[in-house]
Amino acid sequence: MVRYKSKMVERIHLPAREERERNLADAGYNVFNLDARDVFVDLLTDSGTGTMTDSQWAALMRGDEAYAGSRSFEELESAVADVMGFEHVVPAHQGRGAENVLYSALLDSGDVALNNTHFDTTRAHVANQGADAVDCPVDEAHDPDADADFKGNFSVEKAREYVDEHGADSVPVVILTITNNSAAGQPVSVENTRRAANFADEIDATFVLDACRFAENAYFVTEREDEYADATVAAVAREQLSYADAIVMSGKKDGLVNIGGFVATDDDALYEQTKQLGILYEGFPTYGGMAGRDVAAMAVGLREAVEPGYTEDRVGQVQALGEALAARGIPVFEPIGGHAVYLEANAFLPHLDREEFPGQSLVCELYREGGVRAVELGELAFPAADRPELVRMAVPRRTYHREHVEHVVDTVAAVHDRRDDVTGLEIVDEPEMAEIRHFTAELQPVE
Template sequence: MKLPYAEPYRIKMVEPIFPSTQEQRSEWIKSAGYNLFNLRSEQVFVDLLTDSGTGAMSDLQWAALMRGDESYAGSRSFHELKDTVERITGFAHLLPTHQGRAAENVLFSVLVKEGDRVPGNSHFDTTKGHIEFRKATAVDCTVDQAFDTSSPHPFKGNLSLEKLRKEFTSTPKEQIPFCLITITCNTSGGQPVSLENIRQVSALCKEFSIPLFFDAARFAENAYFIQQREEGQKERSIKEICREMFSYGDGMTMSSKKDGLVNIGGFIALRDKALYDKASTLVIVYEGFVTYGGMSGRDMAALAVGLDEATEHGYLHSRISQVEYLGERLLKSGVPLQNPIGGHAVFIDALKFLPHVPREQFPAQTLALELYREAGIRGVEIGAILADRDPLTRENRYPQTEFVRLAIPRRTYTNNHMDYVAQAVENVFARRDEITKGYRIIEEAPIMRHFTVQLSPV
């Protein structure tokens, strides 16, 4: 008989979490303005709000923390990180930042100006926010299959070459500072981009002399999907695939809180020394000296170890198998999900789950709140609230998909927790026809409103 799968690690430390009653949760979420971001962590039983900075570090990472060099300039930990990044990505020039959105802030401050258009595959919230804050436009060139949650397309993060060529030919070159590939594509459901698509996008960018950058927060998970799903890649190592992926681009931003396996940090990695020099000035202004940026030496040391661990098959197989475990159980129960299951999260299709809740009453947010009340599980809306308002008309934007994302922290929860989550979702699904009304906004910020929005039941 074939042996069952077992995680390639054992638990050395635990953190207690505490259940609560539905009555308590109903009061807590009301006090939080029906915004799950406003809850205290102790009011949450299973926290699937994000996989960003919420994972568990390894013993080798904790050991590296103790060896961190906190020198203001020329830190040994910086050079260890720089060498690791160059070995995995091929990019020789490194600028640490305190997290991914800081990396975007620095790079976009150099490259993006008012009136620009930045094509890519479903830019995520901070990326789009940084673009629109500069009065530029994020142009979604994702393949159409990404918006059909029932489609089995294995690489729903792919860019449409037809859409991209149309953008390149209809917009003056000086108004396209770069093309951006997000790996994996969070907004489309944690979906990967194929190596072939990256090659093709790179060739198209070269044809039009437009730089190509990566939002690489989950690059290792993307490489794993390439290895598992793309023809001719099965026998290659994750690190080999990563090196080839990045060989087609000019640079990357990274939120190290995802596939860096650390709790804080980010970086910019570049091929061009002239661009590095320009960005260095802004890193010094916004973050810190170029050999620490926004990070401590100990965190850079842990990140160097984490990047190596995250690009090994054993870790990635364990991590993505747990996400698939939750997704497959929900699919068997008839719960509508984005298919195939993504790399870091299960994305529930709220439009199919709650068809009676009008779009203007935010069905994904409504479902996320029901799930919290049901079992103390905190997910996040990836829908109209996150999509924000059109910067010109100030009308709500309604994306083609409305998701509740259940993001699984790395090396943190067991499959018993996944069973608990699945049963809670199934309980809500069983009474879905009773949920006919959603929420209205009573207070919101002018940009990236989902973090602080205040809501009221309709």
């Protein structure tokens, strides 16, 4: 277990309850619209919100800001090769920029992308290409009571049924998201990764790993998959990624930085195609929309993510939060995920129908009660989807301390004590693209 000491601190402020009430109303009961200064403990996302190490800050200061041929890009290439095993790297400003580059290369109108579970931006990028996003989760993926170590797995059986019915020609890409963010942050086994890769090969599809939490997933493998009980996180990560034809990466998660991402592959043709798209959408191939200093910090972060003890400490903090909530009688999705604790909004607020957005109602109550910001992953984020109403509390890496965790637990418990008084919400304004409506939609309490 690693330990850290603080070299810099930031003062945070808990607004008075009356002010929090006004902030919610002004934000249209959508916590994305809150000012960060009005949030006490921010668990909206773990993406780009973590704390960098002194080694990363040193790399930041040494960053090479050359437009072309940057030394910082050479450091990133080396880190990707050593840690992840890929020769070619196409940088992007963040994960969704990398998704845009990769899926613009792989998908056309009328195509289908199969995934264990598409997350919101992935689903939106698939839709933006005129393609359909089809989820193939295992049966236990959305069952909090199921006893399974790898609820994030890809159901090869469901995928094969789809192909048998619709044909393989329409499926040019198979995606595996590790960990499975839309399925309560549950991990994917290496054995399942092999099976998914073999299936993709059978139907002549490109096999893509969404690897933004690859190190956390590898940690779960060492803990739960017997074949890897004596393996290191670094060795598991390298093997699991080796089954992919390409990976798409948000460096804001297991890259341990505040901005950045990339596509990586050993396929020369795909590399050339994505490199040209990267120039079009992101910038020259040796900076890809990032400052050189951010590229350098990400190169260090990738190496730190697989160092002994890091993932144990990281996942351990999340587990401690989940276990503390469960001990207070709070319905949490189990097993607890690697980057977040997911509350079961259906069980928390059983008196609210799905059309009243129980997940979003719970999110608003957490802010109202204790200035805690979480995110809804239910009907608002995934309209008309067959999945449970979840509220994700994503823990930023190396940022919060024990007293913050205790405040979150007390806040959730206080809302749970008065849960019968929580009212539902209704949408009053939303964007045209349903896949991303939860970012900007405005709501109001149901009369």
